[in-house]
Amino acid sequence: MVADGTSWSMWTLGEIYSRMTRGRGLRLFELFSSGRAAVAWVDMRSLNSMVTDSAAASSSWSSGSRVVNGALNVLPDGRSLRPICSLLGEAGWKRGLVTTTEITHATPAGFGVSCKSRGEAEKIARLYLEEGIEVLLGGGRKFFTREKRSDRRDLFAAFRKQGYAVATEAEEFSRLPLNRPWLGTFAESHLPYRLDWEHDAELRRTVPRLPEMTRAALRKLAREQRFLLQVEGGRVDHACHANDIAGAVHDLVEFDEAADVCLDYLKANPDTLIVITTDHGTANPGLNGMGAKYGDSNGLFEHVRRARCSFEGLSALWKKEGQTAAALARLLEERYGYKPSGKRLAQFLAYAEKSWKPLYAGMDGLPMQLGELLGNHWGVGWTSGAHTADYVPLVAAGAGAERFAGGMKNTDVFRRYMELAGIDFRNPEVPLLGECGPSAAEVEELAWA
Numbered sequence: 001m002v003a004d005g006t007s008w009s010m011w012t013l014g015e016i017y018s019r020m021t022r023g024r025g026l027r028l029f030e031l032f033s034s035g036r037a038a039v040a041w042v043d044m045r046s047l048n049s050m051v052t053d054s055a056a057a058s059s060s061w062s063s064g065s066r067v068v069n070g071a072l073n074v075l076p077d078g079r080s081l082r083p084i085c086s087l088l089g090e091a092g093w094k095r096g097l098v099t100t101t102e103i104t105h106a107t108p109a110g111f112g113v114s115c116k117s118r119g120e121a122e123k124i125a126r127l128y129l130e131e132g133i134e135v136l137l138g139g140g141r142k143f144f145t146r147e148k149r150s151d152r153r154d155l156f157a158a159f160r161k162q163g164y165a166v167a168t169e170a171e172e173f174s175r176l177p178l179n180r181p182w183l184g185t186f187a188e189s190h191l192p193y194r195l196d197w198e199h200d201a202e203l204r205r206t207v208p209r210l211p212e213m214t215r216a217a218l219r220k221l222a223r224e225q226r227f228l229l230q231v232e233g234g235r236v237d238h239a240c241h242a243n244d245i246a247g248a249v250h251d252l253v254e255f256d257e258a259a260d261v262c263l264d265y266l267k268a269n270p271d272t273l274i275v276i277t278t279d280h281g282t283a284n285p286g287l288n289g290m291g292a293k294y295g296d297s298n299g300l301f302e303h304v305r306r307a308r309c310s311f312e313g314l315s316a317l318w319k320k321e322g323q324t325a326a327a328l329a330r331l332l333e334e335r336y337g338y339k340p341s342g343k344r345l346a347q348f349l350a351y352a353e354k355s356w357k358p359l360y361a362g363m364d365g366l367p368m369q370l371g372e373l374l375g376n377h378w379g380v381g382w383t384s385g386a387h388t389a390d391y392v393p394l395v396a397a398g399a400g401a402e403r404f405a406g407g408m409k410n411t412d413v414f415r416r417y418m419e420l421a422g423i424d425f426r427n428p429e430v431p432l433l434g435e436c437g438p439s440a441a442e443v444e445e446l447a448w449a
């Protein structure tokens with residue numbers, strides 16, 4: 001289970017929000033303190049950078065080898081690595097990928113395929129079909145139906161031809177037969193943010209959510225002797241890129257509901273292993289000390305409860321209304337219960353009109369500036385709109401969990417999976433690019449200089 005782009009600070013805010021709204025925390029923290037789970041601290045760096053992207057992160061778990069950001073299980077010299085779905089598939093395991101992003105997106109694709117670039121969505125879809133992955137549920141419908149000038153592509157037909165049952169909305173999803181492989185895509189691109197979904201009756205009717213997709217995938221895969229299921233809460237990352245704490249906490253709490261589904265399954269099937277983690281931090285939101293003795297922080301964070309749409313939703317509405325100052329002021333009050341001072345609003349609008357730039361280039365973007373404006377209302381500040389180098393928490397429960405404890409490298413996760421599956425296989429690895437400090441050979445040379 002991967003809550004994509006969830007830094008320690010994001011887990012913390014999810015925990016606080018969950019306690020505030022549900023009277024209980026997240027499963028991740030509950031497992032930490034239960035004494036029944038193993039806890040690790042994982043270095044997720046990629047081959048070329050201390051800051052990983054989701055493609056390199058998923059590849060490291062999937063192949064045991066670090067690759068350059070953007071690549072899916074392919075080394076810089078072009079050699080392909082075998083991903084975990086292929087290795088386990090050969091050993092007779094069934095495989096499932098479930099996500100709130102496009103199904104061809106980096107995290108599921110890292111488990112499913114080898115491909116030079118995460119951007120090649122249609123190729124990734126074809127590789128899923130070639131691999132015959134038994135459960136594929138998420139968004140990304142457009143990659144299966146896209147029409148190109150010269151050739152009409154209907155990947156859905158290709159999947160159907162190979163025996164897949166295909167669903168494109170909730171009603172069809174509920175009728176997927178257990179005895180055939182599944183392809184379900186429930187949005188053109190990513191699934192809507194949970195927060196927007198909650199406030200839109202049409203979306204609620206047509207788009208299934210992560211806990212339901214997880215439950216269905218488990219129901220199907222549990223008929224098999226052995227299976228691997230990856231569940232991704234993929235849009236926590238997107239909300240963090242947008243510096244949108246309301247969007248992020250809702251998707252993280254939903255991810256936690258999917259964790260509930262898996263932990264219930266573990267209770268009934270103790271020979272299962274569950275690993276819950278994230279692939280990297282994104283923009284590291286923090287609830288800041290505000291006011292005298294930091295006494296305002298609690299009340300400010302309470303305001304998040306009043307949010308009625310994501311930043312994505314707000315931006316779309318504002319655009320529709322001609323991006324005027326009056327429309328923005330009204331939308332902020334209507335959707336977030338926030339009435340910024342005229343001065344603050346004017347400063348934001350001046351940025352939107354490109355009349356000033358922030359000192360730190362990492363904050364140069366409309367979402368980041370909207371995040372800063374709302375930071376006065378929610379008490380939450382951000383580092384930028386990008387991923388961060390943070391080590392990440394990993395918690396494992398069930399059969400073999402004790403192998404995932406202490407300090408680990410992302411590539412160790414793959415080795416533990418292979419040991420547990422009884423598969424003796426190693427992909428090739430290459431040395432890190434641009435590691436900090438001089439190499440051993442360079443140190444040797446310096447000593448003689």
Ligand SMILES: [Zn+2]
Pocket residue numbers: 005054237238241282387
């Ligand atoms: Zn990201």
